[in-house]
Amino acid sequence: MNAALDRIAKHGRSYEDPIAAIDWQAAEAERPWLPKGLLLGPDFQSVMPDDQFIALSRAEYTRLCAAGLWLEGLLINRVTESGLLGLETEEARVMLQEIREETGHSLMFLEMIDRAGHDDRPRLAGTHLLTAIAKRLRIETAEFWAMVFIGETVTDTFAMKALKLSKPADDTICPVAEQVLNLHHREEARHIAAARQFLASRVLGMSRHRRWIFARTLYWLLNLFLEATMYPSSDSLQRAGVLDADNLVLRLRRDPWRQEVAAACAAPAVSLLTREGLISMTQLARRGA
Numbered sequence: 641m642n643a644a645l646d647r648i649a650k651h652g653r654s655y656e657d658p659i660a661a662i663d664w665q666a667a668e669a670e671r672p673w674l675p676k677g678l679l680l681g682p683d684f685q686s687v688m689p690d691d692q693f694i695a696l697s698r699a700e701y702t703r704l705c706a707a708g709l710w711l712e713g714l715l716i717n718r719v720t721e722s723g724l725l726g727l728e729t730e731e732a733r734v735m736l737q738e739i740r741e742e743t744g745h746s747l748m749f750l751e752m753i754d755r756a757g758h759d760d761r762p763r764l765a766g767t768h769l770l771t772a773i774a775k776r777l778r779i780e781t782a783e784f785w786a787m788v789f790i791g792e793t794v795t796d797t798f799a800m801k802a803l804k805l806s807k808p809a810d811d812t813i814c815p816v817a818e819q820v821l822n823l824h825h826r827e828e829a830r831h832i833a834a835a836r837q838f839l840a841s842r843v844l845g846m847s848r849h850r851r852w853i854f855a856r857t858l859y860w861l862l863n864l865f866l867e868a869t870m871y872p873s874s875d876s877l878q879r880a881g882v883l884d885a886d887n888l889v890l891r892l893r894r895d896p897w898r899q900e901v902a903a904a905c906a907a908p909a910v911s912l913l914t915r916e917g918l919i920s921m922t923q924l925a926r927r928g929a
């Protein structure tokens with residue numbers, strides 16, 4: 641019996657459907673969906689007109705929703721593929737609670753995408769390889785839970801930063817966007833704790849050789865993931881009504897502010913996976929050089 645998993649399962653016992661829990665009537669059309677302090681560096685903030693920032697914030701928010709749909713879909717796929725055979729009862733219970741919540745999150749994200757009023761949901765560039773790798777991994781492996789830990793901590797840290805930066809009165813966001821972020825964060829904190837437990841128990845069974853190989857690929861995968869999820873595509877900005885989208889995408893990719901946000905979102909995953917010996921210290925040193 642794993643006491644930590646037992647606790648996680650107890651906290652996940654009750655469930656509320658996010659579509660019913662969110663007060664959709666509270667939407668305020670003139671407010672952005674993410675704070676300026678998160679999306680733009682100080683120089684950039686003062687030059688972007690409010691209506692353009694609202695369009696940008698909706699495009700960036702729906703990208704986060706699209707990333708959520710992708711990750712949650714893959715998690716559901718991998719967990720259910722196993723038929724839950726070979727899992728301890730408590731592991732199976734926690735994973736099923738998670739699937740129940742991830743399905744609710746995905747429905748909530750689709751609702752937000754609909755409400756953004758764009759024709760379609762944003763396409764995430766650069767996901768093919770990550771999807772192919774994730775679909776080969778089994779839930780019995782540490783590699784799978786290391787990838788889940790990355791996916792959940794990167795997106796959750798982004799959401800937490802958004803909530804924190806939207807506190808000052810001049811950077812508040814639409815109340816519905818805020819409720820969605822809060823609801824997701826509450827449940828995601830438990831998923832992250834579970835992924836940590838699943839990872840820790842599986843790392844023990846890894847051979848030194850397997851750990852060595854994985855440590856050389858995981859940091860590269862993390863960077864692919866950041867590329868796919870942290871920056872908007874020109875197509876999604878155009879669809880959201882952002883002017884001069886091609887130019888803006890290039891500026892955002894080069895913006896040190898945005899690069900710092902991406903690095904800060906990766907920090908919890910880098911720190912845990914380095915401690916577990918799953919990210920090579922040599923690669924980290926090379927990045928810092």
Ligand SMILES: [Fe+2]
Binds near residue numbers: 708712742745824828
């Ligand atoms: Fe989720």
Ligand SMILES: [Fe+2]
Binds near residue numbers: 827831
């Ligand atoms: Fe999750």
